[in-house]
Amino acid sequence: MKVAVIIPALNEEEALPHVLQALPRPLAEAVIVVDNGSTDRTAVMAREWGAAVVEEPRRGYGVSCRRGLEALPPGTEVVVFLDGDFSDHPEELPCLLEPIVQGEADLVIGSRVLGPSEPGALAPLAWWGNRLAVFLIRLFWGFRYTDLGPFRAIRLEALRRLELRDRGFGWNVEMQVRALQEGLRVVERPVSYRRRLGRSKISGTISGTIKAGVKILYVIFRLALFKKKRR
Secondary structure: OOOOEEEOOOOOOOOOHHHHHHHOOOOOOOEEEEEOOOOHHHHHHHHHOOOEEEEEEOHHHHHHHHHHHHHOOOOOOEEEOOOOOOOOOHHHHHHHHHHHHHHOEEEEEEEOOOEEEOOOOOOOOHHHHHHHHHHHHHHHHHHOOOOOOOOOOHHHEEEEOOOOOOOOOOHHHHHHHHHOOOOOOOEEEEEEEOOOOOOOOOOOHHHHHOOOOOOOHHHHHHHHHHHHOOO
């Protein structure tokens, strides 16, 4: 399958080279770094390490992911989303792709909960917010996710069916809920997680973590309400 990796990045000059170096390039025919308005050398480092760079000055995780999708090369069949902070382990890409390649899944979530995590890699507030989010998904849709992990792979055809709308940090949870609503085959695979390089723009601050958490909960309840209206 033709696989493309999309890496949204904002001021990840320090971490991005490590991400790109660890990524199994024979599996990823295209690597797209979406520069989300960086003020450092993120774009320069991405190009030096062989990635294609597209600019997205409008801030937002979902906006960046959508911009990366617009830049996919023809024939792309599977899209992988990966953070640019080196908290994930890009070398685990084959494990993430295997259920799709074997025809067993449309969406694969890399679960940091099921895999080994470095102590302190996920801030306590973010950890509890993650637990609350997956609990609500199970309550409303009956599916037991363990994580909203950013390292994920999805068939492009399936992703287009989801018609994702969120422009910020509700993108991941919207994808996971919409996948259930559309009847996609969803599985989780354990992935490793470590402390990110550099300071997080979200979990590095209490206010950023709270804002992201509120947005995630808003998306869940919006989709739950929409489900009830359609019945």
